[in-house]
Amino acid sequence: MSMEQFLQAYCYVALIAIAVISLYGIVRGPSLIKKLIALTIFGDVANALIIYVGFRLSEEIFVPVLPTLEPTPEKIAWFTSVAVDPVPQCLVITAIVINMAVTLFLAFLIIQVYRLYGTTAVKKIAKLRG
Amino acid sequence: MNSKEVVIGVSTALLLVVLVAVVLLGGTAHTPSSEIRPLAKFYLENCLNVFDRTWWTASPEAVTSMLWDYRGIDTYYETSVFFLAIIGAVALFRVVEVKLKAEENERRESGLSIIVKSSTRIIFPLILVVSASVAFHGHLTPGGGFQAGSILAVGPLLLIAAFSRRYLEEHLRFSRDKFLVLRSVGLILIVLVIALPLAAGAVLMLNQPKPWLPAYIFPVAFDPVWTSGTLFFFNVAEFLAVGAGFTLLFLLLSIPEEEFKRVLGI
Numbered sequence: 424m425s426m427e428q429f430l431q432a433y434c435y436v437a438l439i440a441i442a443v444i445s446l447y448g449i450v451r452g453p454s455l456i457k458k459l460i461a462l463t464i465f466g467d468v469a470n471a472l473i474i475y476v477g478f479r480l481s482e483e484i485f486v487p488v489l490p491t492l493e494p495t496p497e498k499i500a501w502f503t504s505v506a507v508d509p510v511p512q513c514l515v516i517t518a519i520v521i522n523m524a525v526t527l528f529l530a531f532l533i534i535q536v537y538r539l540y541g542t543t544a545v546k547k548i549a550k551l552r553g
Numbered sequence: 554m555n556s557k558e559v560v561i562g563v564s565t566a567l568l569l570v571v572l573v574a575v576v577l578l579g580g581t582a583h584t585p586s587s588e589i590r591p592l593a594k595f596y597l598e599n600c601l602n603v604f605d606r607t608w609w610t611a612s613p614e615a616v617t618s619m620l621w622d623y624r625g626i627d628t629y630y631e632t633s634v635f636f637l638a639i640i641g642a643v644a645l646f647r648v649v650e651v652k653l654k655a656e657e658n659e660r661r662e663s664g665l666s667i668i669v670k671s672s673t674r675i676i677f678p679l680i681l682v683v684s685a686s687v688a689f690h691g692h693l694t695p696g697g698g699f700q701a702g703s704i705l706a707v708g709p710l711l712l713i714a715a716f717s718r719r720y721l722e723e724h725l726r727f728s729r730d731k732f733l734v735l736r737s738v739g740l741i742l743i744v745l746v747i748a749l750p751l752a753a754g755a756v757l758m759l760n761q762p763k764p765w766l767p768a769y770i771f772p773v774a775f776d777p778v779w780t781s782g783t784l785f786f787f788n789v790a791e792f793l794a795v796g797a798g799f800t801l802l803f804l805l806l807s808i809p810e811e812e813f814k815r816v817l818g819i
Binding site for chain 2: 436440443446450477480487490494502510516517520523524527530532534538
């Protein structure tokens with residue numbers, strides 16, 4: 424196993440470990456707020472993982488933006504050979520914003536629950552009637 | 554430690570081991586390597602391929618050309634998810650029509666110190682300029698409607714923190730309805746740009762002309778401004794929709810607690 428392969432494996436293991444821990448937090452968090460925090464961590468880790476899959480391990484790396492409006496065939500060939508994968512970035516752009524909107528919506532729900540019941544503890548809410 | 558916790562602990566550890574094994578055995582197909590996927594190659598080659606314009610999007614930005622051209626319908630539905638999340642939040646707050654009484658809240662709502670207020674006054678226009686720049690250059694440089702809208706929403710959030718919600722409503726004339734309208738205008742613009750090619754007998758969401766379709770509607774550039782066909786308009790419309798949507802959410806989020814207690818009768 425070379426150094427690069429080891430580092431790749433390390434990054435994957437770290438990201439997946441954070442994802443699993445945040446899943447545990449979503450399931451076992453005692454308060455709705457803590458569940459929400461775990462959910463945002465899970466979303467961010469998922470995005471980081473997707474971005475990482477699109478990374479390119481080579482000597483020369485470039486952003487997926489062609490630096491000219493009048494390209495030559497050589498320029499396009501160079502661009503294709505050095506730019507990172509744009510597909511994951513495209514998926515993540517929308518995911519981040521949707522994540523933020525859904526998080527805000529959930530935050531509103533939790534605030535409303537707190538206003539009505541005076542608590543965000545899951546066990547207490549489960550025992551409430553009416 | 555009861556049996557339930559043991560089950561949860563063991564299944565969490567099992568999930569971790571299985572996921573790591575799947576990834577290390579090649580579950581993501583290409584782990585980072587010197588080569589990228591053939592699909593990504595296709596996008597990189599064709600986004601500004603002036604020599605074979607069959608698949609081009611007239612934009613040097615591969616991410617934006619994918620976002621609003623190659624898989625534009627998908628982005629449109631993502632926008633509708635965003636729309637629904639905001640509708641849900643507004644619906645949750647529909648019971649509270651807040652009319653803040655000035656004399657009661659005078660002291661509470663006077664905002665932060667003069668230093669914070671002055672620096673916010675300097676930074677606020679800069680935030681607007683940066684967000685507009687990101688939106689209007691979304692088809693040329695990294696960025697686009699989503700990112701620019703998120704940046705734009707930071708401005709009002711800063712104002713709410715430094716001044717107060719009442720300052721926004723009374724001095725700057727911000728209101729919930731205005732942002733609802735602004736966001737709807739953004740979405741209607743997106744729908745218009747999507748539907749316009751139908752008028753020429755082409756298909757929905759067409760950006761650049763295809764050999765097998767009759768239409769040519771969106772020019773690549775209004776000289777000397779390069780607009781990349783539809784991409785520029787999509788970015789600006791999305792900028793409006795996202796920016797207004799988030800500002801609306803922040804305005805709702807900043808309604809004082811006392812008002813709720815009064816309205817809900819708690």
